Amino acid sequence: MGEVIVITSGKGGVGKTTTTANIGIGLSNLGKKVIVIDTDLGLRNLDVVLGLENRIVYNIVDVIEGNCRLKQALIKDKRFPELYLLPSAQTKDKSSVSPEQMKKLVDDIRNDFDFVLLDCPAGIEQGFQNAIAGADRSIVVTTPEVSAIRDADRIIGLLEASGIRRNDLLINRLRIDMVRRGDMMSVDDVTEILAVDLLGVIPDDEQVVIATNQGEPVTGENCLAGKAYTDICRRLTGEEIPIDDFSRPEGILEKISSLFHRN
Amino acid sequence: MSVNSVSVAKERLKNLLVSDRMQCTPEAVDRLEGDLYHTVSKYVEVRREDFDITVTRTDIHIKYMGEKN
Numbered sequence: 252m253g254e255v256i257v258i259t260s261g262k263g264g265v266g267k268t269t270t271t272a273n274i275g276i277g278l279s280n281l282g283k284k285v286i287v288i289d290t291d292l293g294l295r296n297l298d299v300v301l302g303l304e305n306r307i308v309y310n311i312v313d314v315i316e317g318n319c320r321l322k323q324a325l326i327k328d329k330r331f332p333e334l335y336l337l338p339s340a341q342t343k344d345k346s347s348v349s350p351e352q353m354k355k356l357v358d359d360i361r362n363d364f365d366f367v368l369l370d371c372p373a374g375i376e377q378g379f380q381n382a383i384a385g386a387d388r389s390i391v392v393t394t395p396e397v398s399a400i401r402d403a404d405r406i407i408g409l410l411e412a413s414g415i416r417r418n419d420l421l422i423n424r425l426r427i428d429m430v431r432r433g434d435m436m437s438v439d440d441v442t443e444i445l446a447v448d449l450l451g452v453i454p455d456d457e458q459v460v461i462a463t464n465q466g467e468p469v470t471g472e473n474c475l476a477g478k479a480y481t482d483i484c485r486r487l488t489g490e491e492i493p494i495d496d497f498s499r500p501e502g503i504l505e506k507i508s509s510l511f512h513r514n
Numbered sequence: 515m516s517v518n519s520v521s522v523a524k525e526r527l528k529n530l531l532v533s534d535r536m537q538c539t540p541e542a543v544d545r546l547e548g549d550l551y552h553t554v555s556k557y558v559e560v561r562r563e564d565f566d567i568t569v570t571r572t573d574i575h576i577k578y579m580g581e582k583n
Contacts, residue, residue: 294576404531406573433518444527448571462536 255285255357255363256487257386259410261402263373265394266423266453269463271370272300277484278469279334283365286325286358289339290382291372292348298338302466303328312340315352321360335364346378350384357385366487367421375409383410388417390450394424395436404445419450421483426455427497439495451483453496532569543569554578 268289280385284348288311289297298304309324314337317464321337330336340347340423361367371382383389393403403420410418422441431512442449453459456476462469482492532543551565554576557581 397523397530400527401530401534404571405534408535411571433520436520436523440524444524444531 253261253361253367255367255369257369257371257383257389258392259371259379259382259389259406259414259438260373261375261394262393262399262407263397264272267373267392268296268300268370270329270390270392270421270423270453271297272369273468273470273480274484274487275301275366275368276328276331276468277480278368278412278470278487279328279331280481281484281488282332283488284333284363285366285368286335286337286360286364287368288337289368289370291339291370291378292342292343292345292381293339293391294372295339295341298326298336299466301328302473303336303338304466304485307338310338310340311356312343312347315348315356334456345372345381348381350380353381355430356386359387376435379406379409379490382416383413388419389415390419390421391423391447392423393431393441393445395422395426395441395479400436400441400444407445407447414483419448420445421450422452424502425452425497430497438491438494444500449494450486451479451494452477452496453483535569535571550576 258267258274260267271287275285278285287297287301289295291309292312297498298307306326308365309319311324313319314321314324324337326336326338328336357369369382372378384424390405391406393399420442422438422489425433425438430437438449438452454475456469456474458472458474459469459476462472469477470484471477479495482494485492522532529540533540536543547567550567551560551562553566554560558578560578564578566577568575568577
C-alpha cells in the first residue's frame with residue numbers, strides 16, 4: 252500500500268508546488284510509482300510546473316463527481332519512468348469537494364502507487380482540510396522568514412490536532428551567503444524554533460527558476476538544489492543520507508565548479 | 515547597522531509563536547509568566563531572573579533555576 256504525503260505550508264509562495272513536482276520526479280527516477288495530485292481547486296498550477304498543461308482533459312473534480320474514470324483523468328509524464336498527474340480544476344471553487352470525498356479518492360488509488368503526493372493550497376480553510384484528509388504524513392515547506400515560519404508552526408499544530416503525527420520540515424530557498432553574515436536564520440535556528448524533524452534543505456538556486464520556466468525538473472540536475480531534492484527523495488525511500496545544512500565553509504572544489512557553471 | 519538581523523527575527527518569531535500557540539496577546543503571556551512566578555515562588559526558592567517559561571505546541575515548561583553553562 253502506498254504512502255500518502257501531503258505537501259503543505261500555510262503561507263503561499265514558499266514552494267509547495269515546486270517541491271511536490273520535484274519530489275514526485277525524484278521518487279519516480281528512483282524506480283517508485285508515483286502520483287502527484289493538485290488539490291488547489293480554482294488555482295491549478297502543478298501541471299504548469301511539470302510542463303503538462305497542454306495535456307489536461309479531465310480533472311480531480313470530474314473524477315470525484317463521476318464524470319469520468321480515474322484512468323481518463325490521469326496524465327502520464329512520458330519523460331519519467333512511472334509518474335502520473337491528477338490535475339486540479341481551474342473553474343471550480345474549493346467548496347465543491349469535501350474532505351470525505353478526498354479521503355475516499357486517496358484510499359481508492361493508494362494501492363496502485365508507491366507514493367501519493369498531495370499538493371496542498373495555501374491557507375488553513377477548506378482546501379487545506381481537503382488536502383490533509385487522506386494523508387498519512389506531511390512535508391511542511393517553509394522559507395527562513397518570520398512570516399513563513401510562523402505559518403508553518405500553525406500548520407504543524409493543525410496537522411497534529413487532525414491526528415497526523417509525522418510532520419517533517421523542508422527548509423526552502425536558504426541563502427547561504429546571508430546565513431553566513433547573520434542576516435538569514437540558519438537551519439539550526441529554524442529547527443530549534445519549530446521543534447520538528449528535518450527532512451531536508453533546498454538552497455536558493457536560480458536553476459529552480461530556470462527549470463520552472465521551462466516546465467522541467469531540477470531534481471537530478473547537477474546543481475545545489477537538484478542534488479538536495481535527490482537526497483530528500485532518497486530519504487523518503489528510507490535511505491539514511493546526512494542532511495547538508497550548508498553551514499560549513501565553501502570548499503575549493505565547489506568554488507571551482509561554480510566558476511565553471513558561470514561560464 | 516551593527517546588530518545582525520537574525521537575532522531580531524528570532525526574538526520577534528519566538529514572541530509571535532507563544533501568542534499564536536496560546537491564542538492570546540504577548541501582554542497576557544507576560545502576565546501568565548508573572549502569575550506563574552508568583553505561584554512557584556510561594557513554594558520554591560527562586561529568583562525572578564532565573565525564572566522562565568517556554569510554551570511549545572503541547573506543553574508549558576517552567577524553568578526556575580539558572581543553568582550555568
